[in-house]
Amino acid sequence: xxxxxxxxxTIQFISTGAKVxxxxxxxxxxxxxxxxVDSLLLTELILYVEDELxxxxxxxxxxxxxxxxxxxxxxxxxx
Amino acid sequence: MKQIDIxxxxxxxxxLNPLTDLPWNDAPSKDLFWMPEKLISIYGEPEYECLCDExxxxxxxxxxxxxxSVSSSGEKExxxxxxxxxxxxxxRAFRRYFYxxxxxxxxxIYMFTEFCERYGEYxxxxxxxxxxxxxxxxxxxxxLTFAHVLIFEExxxxxxxxxxxxEAIPELVRAINDYHVQDEGRHISFGRSLVRExxxxxxxxxxxxxxxxxxxxxxxxxxxxxxxxxNVKIYKTVGIKNALDLRSRLIEQRDESFFIKSPLAARRIxxxxxxxxxxxxxxxxxxxVIQTEFKELQGVM
Numbered sequence: 001x002x003x004x005x006x007x008x009x010t011i012q013f014i015s016t017g018a019k020v021x022x023x024x025x026x027x028x029x030x031x032x033x034x035x036x037v038d039s040l041l042l043t044e045l046i047l048y049v050e051d052e053l054x055x056x057x058x059x060x061x062x063x064x065x066x067x068x069x070x071x072x073x074x075x076x077x078x079x
Numbered sequence: 080m081k082q083i084d085i086x087x088x089x090x091x092x093x094x095l096n097p098l099t100d101l102p103w104n105d106a107p108s109k110d111l112f113w114m115p116e117k118l119i120s121i122y123g124e125p126e127y128e129c130l131c132d133e134x135x136x137x138x139x140x141x142x143x144x145x146x147x148s149v150s151s152s153g154e155k156e157x158x159x160x161x162x163x164x165x166x167x168x169x170x171r172a173f174r175r176y177f178y179x180x181x182x183x184x185x186x187x188i189y190m191f192t193e194f195c196e197r198y199g200e201y202x203x204x205x206x207x208x209x210x211x212x213x214x215x216x217x218x219x220x221x222x223l224t225f226a227h228v229l230i231f232e233e234x235x236x237x238x239x240x241x242x243x244x245x246e247a248i249p250e251l252v253r254a255i256n257d258y259h260v261q262d263e264g265r266h267i268s269f270g271r272s273l274v275r276e277x278x279x280x281x282x283x284x285x286x287x288x289x290x291x292x293x294x295x296x297x298x299x300x301x302x303x304x305x306x307x308x309x310n311v312k313i314y315k316t317v318g319i320k321n322a323l324d325l326r327s328r329l330i331e332q333r334d335e336s337f338f339i340k341s342p343l344a345a346r347r348i349x350x351x352x353x354x355x356x357x358x359x360x361x362x363x364x365x366x367x368v369i370q371t372e373f374k375e376l377q378g379v380m
Contacts, residue, residue: 046205060203
């Protein structure tokens with residue numbers, strides 16, 4: 001999945017899950033730090049990323065920094 | 080404190096050892112369900128009805144491994160959180176029981192992961208406590224931790240009880256569940272004492288806003304515990320298409336009523352809610368919605 005499509009789809013996913021307007025989320029928004037993504041939504045976001053990017057995210061060594069922004073998610077798992 | 084002494088004596092007298100007390104060499108048959116069908120996360124859904132008998136068996140076996148994984152992962156968090164707090168002066172009266180509590184929870188982790196190693200598969204569970212230090216008072220964080228432990232154990236107990244009594248499932252699986260039920264009964268009594276003791280104290284210290292936030296966390300925690308029992312990887316393994324969509328749909332539709340698999344579990348969850356309302360950790364407004372769903376559910380059981 002290319003970068004543009006991933007960003008748009010992920011903004012939609014987070015917007016629905018967090019019940020916030022899509023305009024509040026950009027590719028460089030700090031997802032957890034801003035309070036938009038809480039621990040529950042983070043779990044769902046990880047499953048969503050695995051499904052969309054067809055990757056496996058190892059729980060054992062999971063680092064929150066890789067999920068700081070949509071950009072950091074894509075650079076960690078989308079390439 | 081008398082109750083703590085009673086629980087302490089029971090822990091010592093009824094000391095069990097999963098290494099020696101369980102029939103580990105009695106391998107569970109792959110021709111049997113490892114958990115009753117009604118406990119399978121997609122039972123009753125069209126996706127379940129579409130599976131052949133062989134896949135239904137496989138699903139029950141994978142989901143029992145998942146239950147072991149979720150239990151051991153949750154108990155790891157319980158131990159970590161209890162260990163962090165056990166030497167605080169204010170918990171001195173409870174300290175002697177904490178030692179046994181942690182030992183027993185560690186035994187459970189051994190038991191569940193040993194089963195996965197020998198006969199199943201361990202499914203890593205992410206417990207992303209990412210909020211960090213969000214409370215203005217340490218007492219709120221402590222109390223929420225104790226409440227999490229209590230809720231986690233009370234909800235899970237209902238699943239273990241059903242499996243411990245089902246003679247159609249393999250003996251080792253039954254024994255594991257029975258072992259867990261015995262220890263958790265004491266832990267639940269202890270958890271209620273601990274939460275009751277510190278809820279009043281904490282409420283008198285913290286601001287109204289912080290207490291309201293705590294109530295929201297408790298409500299959310301209860302109503303999302305079922306999420307971990309819906310596993311995309313397992314759904315894909317048994318050939319279900321759109322596994323993520325199925326999981327999302329089911330966890331959205333469901334709440335703690337997912338754990339009501341017997342009249343006993345229904346009574347326990349009702350009692351848990353009443354207890355949390357009594358000590359004001361769950362607001363009455365939140366519970367009125369839950370009670371409506373609960374009555375509907377009781378009607379169909």
